[in-house]
Amino acid sequence: xxxxxxxxxxxxxxxxxxxxxxxxxxxxxxxxxxxxxxxxxxxxxxxxxxxxxxxxxxxxxxxxxxxxxxxxxxxxxxxxxxxxxxxxxxxxxxxxxxxxxxxxxxxxxxxxxxxxxxxxxxxxxxxxxxxxxxxxxxxxxxxxxxxxxxxxxxxxxxxxxxxxxxxxxxxxxxxxxxxxxxxxxxxxxxxxxxxxxxxxxxxxxxxxxxxxxxxxxxxxxxxxxxxxxxxxxxxxxxxxxxxxxxxxxxxxxxxxxxxxxxxxxxxxxxxxxxxxxxxxxxxxxxxxxxxxxxxxxxxxxxxxxxxxxxxxxxxxxxxxxxxxxxxxxxxxxxxxxxxxxxxxxxxxxxxxxxxxxxxxxxxxxxxxxxxxxxxxxxxxxxxxxxxxxxxxxxxxxxxxxxxxxxxxxxxxxxxxxxxxxxxxxxxxxxxx
Amino acid sequence: xxxxxxxxxxxxxxxxxxxxxxxxxxxxxxxxxxxxxxxxxxxxxxxxxxxxxxxxxxxxxxxxxxxxxxxxxxxxxxxxxxxxxxxxxxxxxxxxxxxxxxxxxxxxxxxxxxxxxxxxxxxxxxxxxxxxxxxxxxxxxxxxxxxxxxxxxxxxxxxxxxxxxxxxxxxxxxxxxxxxxxxxxxxxxxxxxxxxxxx
Amino acid sequence: xxxxxxxxxxxxxxxxxxxxxxxxxxxxxxxxxxxxxxxxxxxxxxxxxxxxxxxxxxxxxxxxxxxxxxxxxxxxxxxxxxxxxxxxxxxxxxxxxxxxxxxxxxxxxxxxxxxxxxxxxxxxxxxxxxxxxxxxxxxxxxxxxxxxxxxxxxxxxxxxxxxxxxxxxxxxxxxxxxxxxxxxxxxxxxxxxxxxxxxxxxxxxxxxxxxxxxxxxxxxxxxxxxxxxxxxxxxxxxxxxxxxxxxxxxxxxxxxxxxxxxxxxxxxxxxxxxxxxxxxxxxxxxxxxxxxxxxxxxxx
Numbered sequence: 025x026x027x028x029x030x031x032x033x034x035x036x037x038x039x040x041x042x043x044x045x046x047x048x049x050x051x052x053x054x055x056x057x058x059x060x061x062x063x064x065x066x067x068x069x070x071x072x073x074x075x076x077x078x079x080x081x082x083x084x085x086x087x088x089x090x091x092x093x094x095x096x097x098x099x100x101x102x103x104x105x106x107x108x109x110x111x112x113x114x115x116x117x118x119x120x121x122x123x124x125x126x127x128x129x130x131x132x133x134x135x136x137x138x139x140x141x142x143x144x145x146x147x148x149x150x151x152x153x154x155x156x157x158x159x160x161x162x163x164x165x166x167x168x169x170x171x172x173x174x175x176x177x178x179x180x181x182x183x184x185x186x187x188x189x190x191x192x193x194x195x196x197x198x199x200x201x202x203x204x205x206x207x208x209x210x211x212x213x214x215x216x217x218x219x220x221x222x223x224x225x226x227x228x229x230x231x232x233x234x235x236x237x238x239x240x241x242x243x244x245x246x247x248x249x250x251x252x253x254x255x256x257x258x259x260x261x262x263x264x265x266x267x268x269x270x271x272x273x274x275x276x277x278x279x280x281x282x283x284x285x286x287x288x289x290x291x292x293x294x295x296x297x298x299x300x301x302x303x304x305x306x307x308x309x310x311x312x313x314x315x316x317x318x319x320x321x322x323x324x325x326x327x328x329x330x331x332x333x334x335x336x337x338x339x340x341x342x343x344x345x346x347x348x349x350x351x352x353x354x355x356x357x358x359x360x361x362x363x364x365x366x367x368x369x370x371x372x373x374x375x376x377x378x379x380x381x382x383x384x385x386x387x388x389x390x391x392x393x394x395x396x397x398x399x400x401x402x403x404x405x406x407x408x409x410x411x412x413x414x415x416x417x418x419x420x421x422x423x424x425x426x427x428x429x430x431x432x433x434x435x436x437x438x439x440x441x442x443x444x445x446x447x448x449x450x451x452x453x454x455x456x
Numbered sequence: 457x458x459x460x461x462x463x464x465x466x467x468x469x470x471x472x473x474x475x476x477x478x479x480x481x482x483x484x485x486x487x488x489x490x491x492x493x494x495x496x497x498x499x500x501x502x503x504x505x506x507x508x509x510x511x512x513x514x515x516x517x518x519x520x521x522x523x524x525x526x527x528x529x530x531x532x533x534x535x536x537x538x539x540x541x542x543x544x545x546x547x548x549x550x551x552x553x554x555x556x557x558x559x560x561x562x563x564x565x566x567x568x569x570x571x572x573x574x575x576x577x578x579x580x581x582x583x584x585x586x587x588x589x590x591x592x593x594x595x596x597x598x599x600x601x602x603x604x605x606x607x608x609x610x611x612x613x614x615x616x617x618x619x620x621x622x623x624x625x626x627x628x629x630x631x632x633x634x635x636x637x638x639x640x641x642x643x644x645x646x647x648x649x650x651x652x653x654x655x
Numbered sequence: 656x657x658x659x660x661x662x663x664x665x666x667x668x669x670x671x672x673x674x675x676x677x678x679x680x681x682x683x684x685x686x687x688x689x690x691x692x693x694x695x696x697x698x699x700x701x702x703x704x705x706x707x708x709x710x711x712x713x714x715x716x717x718x719x720x721x722x723x724x725x726x727x728x729x730x731x732x733x734x735x736x737x738x739x740x741x742x743x744x745x746x747x748x749x750x751x752x753x754x755x756x757x758x759x760x761x762x763x764x765x766x767x768x769x770x771x772x773x774x775x776x777x778x779x780x781x782x783x784x785x786x787x788x789x790x791x792x793x794x795x796x797x798x799x800x801x802x803x804x805x806x807x808x809x810x811x812x813x814x815x816x817x818x819x820x821x822x823x824x825x826x827x828x829x830x831x832x833x834x835x836x837x838x839x840x841x842x843x844x845x846x847x848x849x850x851x852x853x854x855x856x857x858x859x860x861x862x863x864x865x866x867x868x869x870x871x872x873x874x875x876x877x878x879x880x881x882x883x884x885x886x887x888x889x890x891x892x893x894x895x896x897x898x899x900x901x902x903x904x905x906x907x908x909x910x911x912x913x914x915x916x917x918x919x920x921x922x923x924x925x926x927x928x929x930x931x932x933x934x935x936x937x938x939x940x941x942x943x944x945x946x947x948x949x950x951x952x953x954x955x
Binding site for chain 1: 678
Binding site: 457479480482483484485486487488489566593595599600601603604605606607608610611613614615617620625633635636637638640641642643 | 661700702703704706707708714733734735736737738739744746749751752753754755757758761771773792793794795796797799813831846863898899901902903907908910911912914915916917918919922926927930932933954
C-alpha cells in the first residue's frame with residue numbers, strides 16, 4: 025500500500041469524521057452554540073486588543089505578564105497531566121485505562137492548542153510569529169528557554185495528534201495498529217509530557233531577577249500540580265462521556281486517577297509549604313512577593329483573596345479525597361476534583377505569575393487586575409478549547425468503540441468486522 | 457530504529473537554528489576615534505562679569521548690571537570684611553561659605569578681580585583656579601571629567617565640548633547646590649486609565 | 656431523505672451565521688491590517704540587511720513617520736565604532752533626584768507623551784540603605800530631601816544580559832560597542848525580556864506612541880529613538896544615534912549637577928576610565944552576574 029494512497033485516505037477519514045461531528049442532539053447543539061458565542065466574544069475582544077494595543081489589558085511595564093500567561097502555564101499542566109492515563113495504560117498494562125487513554129491524549133491536544141492560543145493573544149505582534157520558525161525566522165535555540173518551550177509544546181502536540189490519529193484511523197480501517205508506528209511515540213510522549221511542564225517551569229525559574237520564581241522547586245511543583253489537574257479533569261470528563269454517550273467506561277480508570285490525585289494533592293501542598301517556609305523564615309528579598317501574595321504588603325492586598333481561596337480549595341480537595349466518603353459518593357469525588365482544579369488554576373496562575381512581578385525588580389509595588397478584555401479573551405479561548413475537546417471526543421468515541429468504521433474495512437482486513445453501523449454522515453462524505 | 461526519527465529531527469532543528477545566524481550581512485564598522493582635535497571650552501557665566509539688579513526686562517528676567525558700571529569708578533568704597541556690612545548695591549547678599557570673609561577671595565582695593573591665597577591677583581574669569589585652592593578633590597575630579605557636567609562630544613576627535621564652570625552650579629557666596637523641584641511628576645504606574653475607560 | 660436535507664440546510668444556515676458572526680467579531684482588525692504593509696510584514700532581521708537594503712527600509716520608515724505623525728524626520732543607522740566600548744557611571748553623592756535626565760530621555764527618545772515614559776527611573780532612597788524596598792519612585796517634593804539619596808536606574812547594558820538570552824527570536828542583542836539594542840521591526844512583543852531584566856530597564860509599547868509633531872526629535876536612529884511601533888519592547892540605548900556620532904547622551908547633558916560620566920572604556924584617557932580606576936565603584940545586583948556597564952559611585 026503506497027504512502028500517498030494512505031495519506032489521501034487518512035485526510036478523507038479526517039474529513040468524514042469532522043463532518044460527522046456536525047451531527048448531534050439538541051443538547052450538543054446548544055452546548056456548541058454557547059461555546060461558539062463565548063469564543064466569538066473572545067475573538068472580538070482580541071481583535072480590539074490587537075488594533076488598540078495591549079493597553080486594553082491590566083498589564084503594565086511593572087506587571088508585564090498577566091492572565092494570559094497564567095492560563096498558559098495552567099494549560100501546559102493540564103496537557104502534561106494527561107500522561108497520568110498513559111503511564112498506567114502502557115507501563116502498567118491497566119486494561120481498562122488503556123481503553124480510555126485516548127481521551128487523555130485528546131485532552132492533551134486541546135490543552136496544547138489552548139496554550140498556544142494564550143501565547144498568541146499575549147503577543148504584541150502575533151503576525152510576526154513566523155520569526156519563530158527555525159530556518160525562516162531567527163529561532164534563538166538553544167539559548168532561550170522560550171524556544172525550548174515552542175519545541176516541546178509543538179512536539180507534544182504533534183506526538184499526540186499522531187498517536188490519536190493513527191490509532192483512530194487503524195480502528196476505522198479495522199486493522200490492528202502496528203506497534204512500531206505508535207508505541208515508540210507513546211513512550212516518547214511520556215517523557216515529553218514531563219518535559220513540557222519542566223521547560224515551562226524553567227521559563228520562570230531561570231530568571232535571576234525574579235526571586236519568587238528563581239527556585240529549583242518550581243519545576244517539581246509544576247509537575248505535581250499538573251498531576252492534580254489532569255486527573256481531576258479526566259475524572260469528571262469520563263463521567264460526562266459515560267452519561268452522554270452511554271459508552272461503557274469501567275470504574276477502574278476513575279479509581280486509578282483518584283489514587284494519583286490523593287498523592288499529588290498532598291505533594292503539591294507540601295512543596296507549597298516548603299516554598300513558604302524558605303521564603304518567610306529567611307526573610308529579605310525572597311519574602312517580599314510571598315508576603316504580598318499571602319498577607320499583602322505596603323498597603324496592597326490584591327492577591328490575598330485569590331491565594332487564600334486557592335489554599336482553602338487545595339486543602340479542601342485534599343481532605344475530601346482522603347475521606348472514605350469520596351469512595352462511596354461520586355459527588356464528593358467530583359467536588360474534590362472541581363476544588364482541586366480551581367485551586368491549582370489560581371495557585372499556578374494569578375498566584376504564581378503575578379507575585380513574580382510584585383514587588384517589581386526595583387521593589388515597587390504596582391498591582392495588577394485583569395480587565396474585562398482579558399477576561400473575555402480568556403473565556404473565549406477556554407470556550408474554544410472546550411469546543412475542540414468536545415468535537416474530538418465526540419468523533420473519536422464512535423470510531424474507538426467500533427460503531428463507526430470504514431465501508432471498505434472488510435476488504436482491508438482479513439478478520440471481518442461484525443457490527444459496523446454506518447453513520448449517515450459517513451455515507452455522504454465522498455460527495456463533499 | 458524508531459529512535460532515528462527524533463534524532464534526525466533534533467539534528468534538523470540544530471541545523472536550522474544555525475543557518476538562521478549565517479545569513480547575517482557583513483557589517484562595516486565606523487573608524488575608531490582619531491586624535492583629539494576638539495576643544496574643551498569652559499563656560500564663563502554672566503555672574504562673573506555682571507550682577508542682577510531689581511529691574512526686570514520685557515521677558516521678566518532680572519536685568520544684569522556689568523560690574524564695571526560701578527567698579528570702574530576710581531573711588532569705589534573699600535570692601536567690608538563681612539557681607540552684613542554691605543549698605544548699598546550688594547545688600548542682601550547671602551553668604552554661607554565657611555569662615556571666609558569677602559577679602560579672602562576679593563581684592564579689597566580692586567573689586568573686579570580676585571586673589572589667590574598667595575596674594576597673587578587673578579581675573580574674575582579665572583575663578584576656578586581660586587576655588588581649586590581649597591577644593592582639591594573636586595578640582596581633581598573636574599580635571600578628569602568626572603565632576604561638573606558637560607555638553608557636546610565625548611569623542612574629541614569629532615567635536616568639542618563645553619564644560620561647566622565651578623560658579624555655573626555653585627554660587628561662590630552660598631556654594632551649596634540649591635536643589636530643585638523635580639520635573640516629570642510621577643504618574644500612576646498604569647498608563648491605561650483613559651483607554652480603559654472605554655470598557 | 657427530506658430529514659437529512661433539512662438538517663443540511665440548517666447546518667448550512669448555522670455555518671453561514673457563524674462565519675458572519677466571526678467576520679463581525681474580527682472587524683476591528685481592518686484598521687490594524689491597514690496599518691500593516693506587506694514590506695513591513697516580510698521585513699528581514701536587522702542583521703541580514705546590506706547597507707543598500709537598509710537604506711530602503713530607512714526611507715520607508717521616514718515616510719511612514721511623516722504620514723502618521725506629520726513631521727519630516729531623518730532616520731539613520733549608525734554602526735558601532737571600532738575601538739569603542741561604552742561605559743557609564745553615576746555619582747550618587749551628587750545626584751539630587753531632580754529627574755531632569757528622565758525628562759531629557761523622554762524628549763530625546765520620542766517617548767509617548769501621555770504616559771510620560773522614560774528609560775530612567777529614579778528612586779528616592781534612605782541614607783544608609785541600598786534596600787530598594789525602602790525607596791520610592793513616587794516622590795514629588797523639593798529635592799534633595801534630608802536623609803535621602805537618589806538612585807537613577809536605566810538599562811545597564813549588561814555584558815551577560817538576561818534579556819538577550821531569553822529573547823526567542825534574537826530581536827534583541829548586544830552590539831560591539833556594548834549597547835543592547837532591539838530591532839523594533841523584528842520583536843514579536845512576548846515581553847519575556849521585560850520579565851527577565853533585573854533592573855526594570857525595558858518598556859513595552861502598550862499602545863501607539865503619541866508625540867505632537869513639533870515635539871518630535873527628528874534626529875533618529877533605527878535601533879534607538881525612532882518612534883516605536885505599537886506592541887514592541889524598547890529600551891535605553893545610551894542614545895546611540897548621538898553617542899555613535901561622538902556626542903554625549905541626552906541624559907548626561909541634561910544633568911544639572913554633573914553626576915553622570917560617560918565615555919569609551921577602551922580609551923585610557925577617558926573620564927569613565929578615570930572614574931573606574933579612582934573611585935569606589937559598584938554595580939546594582941552584582942550577585943546576579945549580569946556584568947553591567949553602568950556603574951555607581953559615591954564621592955564620600
